[in-house]
Amino acid sequence: MSDANDPMMQQPAFVLVRPQMGENIGAAARAMWNFGLERMRMVDPRDGWPNPRAVALASGAGRLLDEAGIFDSLADAVGDCDYVFATTARGRGLTKPVVTPERAMEQARAMIGQGRRVAVLFGPERAGLENDDIVRANAIISVPVNPGFASLNLAQCVLLTAYEWRRQSSGILPERMEMAGAEPASALEVEKLAEHYETRLDEAGFFFPQTKAEGMKRTLRNLWSRMPLTRSDVQVFHGMLRQLTRRPGGEQ
Structure with a gap:
């Protein structure tokens, strides 16, 4: 043989x-x-x-x-x-x-x-x-x-x-994320993004009524955590929110 x-x-x-x-x-x-x-x-x-x-x-x-x-x-x-x-x-x-x-x-x-x-x-x-x-x-x-x-x-x-x-060969994954040169966002970066949105939405009165506020915030946090965000994505989301909440005269 x-x-x-x-x-x-x-x-x-x-x-x-x-x-x-x-x-x-x-x-x-x-x-x-x-x-x-x-x-x-x-x-x-x-x-x-x-x-x-x-x-x-x-x-x-x-x-x-x-x-x-x-x-x-x-x-x-x-x-x-x-x-x-x-x-x-x-x-x-x-x-x-x-x-x-x-x-x-x-x-x-x-x-x-x-x-x-x-x-x-x-x-x-x-x-x-x-x-x-x-x-x-x-x-x-x-x-x-x-x-x-x-x-x-x-x-x-x-x-x-x-x-x-x-x-069935080793190293062949059933699913993967193609990053196209981007770096994945760290847990801290996603956390800061979640805090930014929660703060601005709270100021806008989004979390209403008060009895449902904690559940709404938890749902929003869960949304961010399950999204496969890149560092670039996080920067774009921050920028979008800043622009949407910009007050007349350039203040935020």
């Missing part, structure tokens, strides 16, 4: 089984490389190999095509693998685990972490994988698409699966 530190052992192999159009092969390579995957294998591409149309559509991911493994049979393509997923949108009458792309890539990452080799099969564009292909797989990946229109383009299916692999 190869060294587990080899990059080729650190991600699943995507196997295109009897792909038909060079354009779709190229688009699949591009989708893979978008999400950092580079282990492409092909089984008996219909129009032979190499295919100039695939290169044209790869758009910067041509290296994946240059390094892709080309096999005459599926058995040869997955012969070195320990676990195989097969993508299909249709029920096949076979008893196998059926998982979403998210769950499949979660399992793949765990198995690869244990030093196991994983492959994902993608079928030809016209009809997808045949049952004789799927029986070689350990599990089925089923994308939760519209049941009235379940057909996915080859590159689309590759992209969805590759995205789920990348999404």
Whole structure:
């Protein structure tokens, strides 16, 4: 078995089984490389190999095509693998685990972490994988698409699966704030802003009636604390309030 530190052992192999159009092969390579995957294998591409149309559509991911493994049979393509997923949108009458792309890539990452080799099969564009292909797989990946229109383009299916692999990588946050060069406001700066507004609103008689004043102030403080303010935002809010409360003659 190869060294587990080899990059080729650190991600699943995507196997295109009897792909038909060079354009779709190229688009699949591009989708893979978008999400950092580079282990492409092909089984008996219909129009032979190499295919100039695939290169044209790869758009910067041509290296994946240059390094892709080309096999005459599926058995040869997955012969070195320990676990195989097969993508299909249709029920096949076979008893196998059926998982979403998210769950499949979660399992793949765990198995690869244990030093196991994983492959994902993608079928030809016209009809997808045949049952004789799927029986070689350990599990089925089923994308939760519209049941009235379940057909996915080859590159689309590759992209969805590759995205789920990348999404679970360390350092990929489900949500973040793009600061665009700005600095977040400190708690003290937000506190001073809240005090400024509370003072001016109190002077204007906003907190009325008196029995509700404390609750209104608490609501206002809560509003400021949950806003992701930058230091620039705080300065703008201070300036807006000063301008709104400026008295005739320039006094505040």
